[in-house]
Amino acid sequence: MLRQLISANMNSLLRHFLILTAMLVSSGLFAQSGGEDFMRSMGKMYVVVAVIVAIFIGIVLFLIFLDKRLTKLENQIKENGKAR
Amino acid sequence: MVKHWWKILGVALLIFAFTAGLLTPIRPGINDIQPTAVVAGQTVSLTLTGYNTDFNQEQAPKVILWKDGDHIINALGVSVLNSRQVQATFQLPTAFPLDEINELKVSTSDPANGFITALPRLRISGMEKGGEAAASAWTGTIENTDSKGGFTFPYLPNIYESVRNTFYHVALWFAMFTLFTLGVIASIRYLLTRNVMFEQRAVSYTSVGILFGILGLITGAIWAQYTWNKAWSWDIKQTMTAIVLLIYGAYFVLRISFEDSDQKARISAVYNIFAFASIIPLLYVIPRITESLHPGGQGNPAFSRGDLDNNVRMIFYPAIIGWILLGLWMAQLNFRMMKIKERLLENEY
Missing domain, CATH: 2.60.40.10 (Immunoglobulins)
Known part of the structure; x- marks a missing residue:
């Protein structure tokens, strides 16, 4: 149980960390490649790009999370099959 | 194929929202x-x-x-x-x-x-x-007072092209609220029926709702950086949303901390109702009575009258439905996984 608790906590910690990096990357990357004026150029069009990228990263993180949990279940099913 | 119609519809609506939302020009x-x-x-x-x-x-x-x-x-x-x-x-x-x-x-x-x-x-x-x-x-005159024809978005000061974020940032909030509502309905049904399936549904809806909430906050911060010049300005709406997400975050902490699955389900269902109830004052009452940088500072928390042009609406409403359906799909995947996990615990595989 303790192990489960720690791994669940680690999972959520990891998730928060990833989300934070995603946030920094999506706003930081654009800012670095040409200063703030780049984001404001073309009528602030790149703000829309950054928003879409952030949402996309969020959905991908959800997929990664789901993938990991499904893998765990698959392994468990495999082990149960062997035990029988 | 037939039973997946709502997923196809959701994706189609989002494709529409992305293409029409990005290709439509801004009025001169x-x-x-x-x-x-x-x-x-x-x-x-x-x-x-x-x-x-x-x-x-x-x-x-x-x-x-x-x-x-x-x-x-x-x-x-x-x-x-x-x-x-x-x-x-x-x-x-x-x-x-x-x-x-x-x-x-x-x-x-x-x-x-x-x-x-x-x-x-x-x-x-x-x-x-x-x-x-x-x-x-x-006594001067002007003959033509029609604005440019064709399908265009309004030209708004300081916002410019980022008006398109309406379909991504704003619509995401609507989807989040729908998911939280479905979550609390499932929690209530769990308490009424004690059928664990409803509890699993509640958890799935709520977790996708939180993901959308976090994304809403992040996309809002990005947008704010380039319109208010500050990603996080402790604006009433930003702060209240962060509080709501923390309340919902506690929902999952709560779930981890119970060993007995029956007790876990019952307490988290009750807590979910409490968390949902807290949204109403935090997101829908307080922002209405205080000043805010966010559009619709006083009055409606999201929009002021006239913020939404009819052309924007024509893409905004399909976008909301699209994000809701995508959220439901994501929640359904999570729900199906939880069902498998439950059967696995009961040694059915």
Whole structure:
């Protein structure tokens, strides 16, 4: 149980960390490649790009999370099959 | 295939929201007038700088200074500097018939760009109240007052192209709220029936709701960085949303901390109802009564009247449905995984 608790906590910690990096990357990357004026150029069009990228990263993180949990279940099913 | 119709519909609506939302042009506008202030009675030359405009010399725009439909001054001469800039010369009268005035609207009209009223007003000093005698100077006319045709988005100061975020950032909040609502309904049904399936549904809806909430907060911060110049300004709406997400975050902490699955389900269902109840004051009442940078500061928390153009609505509403359906799909995947996990614990595999 303790192990489960720690791994669940680690999972959520990891998730928060990833989300934070995603946030920094999506706003930081654009800012670095040409200063703030780049984001404001073309009528602030790149703000829309950054928003879409952030949402996309969020959905991908959800997929990664789901993938990991499904893998765990698959392994468990495999082990149960062997035990029988 | 048939039972997946709602997933296909959701994806189709989102594809529509992404293509139409990104390809539709912004209506032409004028965002700068130089000089910004003039003195009555003088001859002035104004340089107007447009956004998304396509001025050309052959069909030079008609430029007017005006107070209302009955009081218009036509430009003496107009020259197009480039597709973005127009220079217009005006002979300013010394008096206005009805009142003392200190600002005038500036508009242009031509076939390519339609009728555009500049966002800034022209400040004017020394304009006196002149009575009927002054009326002769204000008899200018303008023929075409239709704005540019075709499907376009409004030109908003400071927002410009990022008006498109309405379909991604704003619509995501609507989807989040729908998911939380479905979550709390499932929690209530769990408490009524004690069927663990409803509890699993509640968890799935709520977790996707939280993901959308976090994304809403992040996308909001990105948008805020370039409109308010500060990603996080402790604005009432940002702060209250962060509190709501923390309350919901505690829902999952709560779930981890119980070993007995029955107890876990019961307590988290009750907590979910509490968390949902907290949304209403935090997101829908407090932001209405305090000042905020966010649109619709007082009144509706998301929009002020007139923020949403009809053309924006035509993409905004499908986008909301699209995000909701995508959220439901994500929640359903999570729910199916939880069902497998439960059966695995009962040694059915």
